[in-house]
Amino acid sequence: MKVLAFCITSSASSDFEACLSKVASMHSKHNFDLAVATGDFFGALAASPELCVRFVSGEISVPLPLYIATGQTAPPSKLAHLIRSNGEAAPNVFVLGDAQSESGVFETADGLRIAFGETVAENSTTKTKVADLFVAAAFPLAAASLSVLAEAKGITPSVGSPAVAAAAKGIRPRYLVCPSPSPSFLEREPFRNDNNSTTRLVALAAFPPAPSKSKERWFYAFNITPAKHMDSAALAVIPENATLSPFAALPSITSLPSSNARGTKRSAEGAEGNFFWGGGGFGPDAKKKSSSSSAPPSHYVCHACKQPGHWIADCPARQAPRGTPSGPPPDDYVCNICKEKGHYISACPSKAAKRQHLDRDPSTCWFCLSSPNIEKHLLIDIKDECYIASSKGGLSEWGGHLLIVPIQHVASRSEVLTEEALLQEITDCQTLIRQKFIEKRNAEEVPVFVEVFGGIPQGDAVRRVQHMHIQVVPVPTDISKTLRQTFLDAAGSAGLVGMPEGMLPADPATPYVRIEVEEMGDGVEPPLVLTMPVNGDPRAFFNLQFARRVLADVLGCPEKANWKNCTVSTQEEGKLTKEMKKFLA
Known part of the structure; x- marks a missing residue:
């Protein structure tokens, strides 16, 4: 197998894109099977929400499977939702656990075993469970001991992480890839472990290299045959320049957990069993760290209360x-x-x-970020609680038909009345959109916000559950002044009634359409909520396209009442989405 390892520490967007561009260029020439990244990969993504959206959507291309060791910066919250579901932060990009709290071993479809994290659960190690590669987020303590090459680079034995060193001693990987503690690249002499296996340590200079170290290597390409396909004699060969283990005098965290080989892509089922959030594995069989597992190592500090002594899952502050x-x-x-x-x-x-009764498997949902059905090229901005996207089959020619969607799978506004952070972020998105219509559309159009909930008929709870989303439809300002009455007139013909003062139906399973009309210069009335009459015909049908049909009529394009009549190519959708990113910037 051809493997490319690289290291990035810059938080600058331009450096991040340049690094991945160079990786793509090298892959086009050498056709690597996979790549691994160490350093502080998420620093730039955390610093730039715009860059993060482009990365998640696949606009910044990663043309080969890429496995990332989390460094100093944790994945931004907008990526955590994706990682929580299936470990995939972006197309072809997978996260190998949190170096401070998670550990495990991942086996690719080709049998390459990649270990990660600073702690490893106790289990017996056998030759059939040799770790081919240990991707560490820090340089191990004492690794420079007994090394002439490290001394020549000015790296001393006192530099490095004791936790990584202890893990490396217990894992005994064939290759250990980590960031260099200095601006210099280091390929240390191989060293012999206590079981007579050999480890090769590669410490990568950071991208971008310092001006005075422009020739230092921030990447390392190598060929490797997975240990599971080798015999014991080949694995026992000791290179002539091998040294004793620099970790011999250190305490070790012994052995690897058994892996659950699933190939290069994981299922979305069982978020608690995900290899990023689970404790030592991935997939449905992995378990979260809890009070029933072993105590955390001495260096571990809970992210919730900032105190040592317990895992974050057991933190009293989170109860x-x-x-x-x-x-x-x-x-x-x-x-x-x-x-x-x-x-x-x-x-x-x-x-x-x-x-x-509103629960649903998010893997089958068109709006859940973790779903394989979501069209990522339509994403405009991913926030902490919700995201903004272009609408598929929009009513607006210039792309102004948008969606505001909660990241959490919820069915309607009735379900999130207590979710203050989510409701506030939705309000903030609406405020931003209103401001941009004033600034960039010269108040010639106003945004109308529409939420449609189809209800949950008795006995049909699962099939009809929806993912709440608010449609943003541009309407000419002069039309908007009479739009409220237009909806009321149409509601009478459709057998719908208005709720007083914009209230939602008391029964959270009752269908409704909620409309907010922004009237420039004339203030904003309470939302208009239309629903089925309480004592109406139980056989009556709630038309999910009611609001769209009314808007299509007032905009003079009744043929657009069916969104399928408005679809354009994926390329055109991507172009409109880019324009809307600029519009909302």
């Missing part, structure tokens, strides 16, 4: 629901879900029951 006020509510407080007194809305006992 109470966020935003839940302490103590009982005031006597006059009434929960907005069950309409009862005695508890806050965030602690409502009816909340979980009302959510239960």
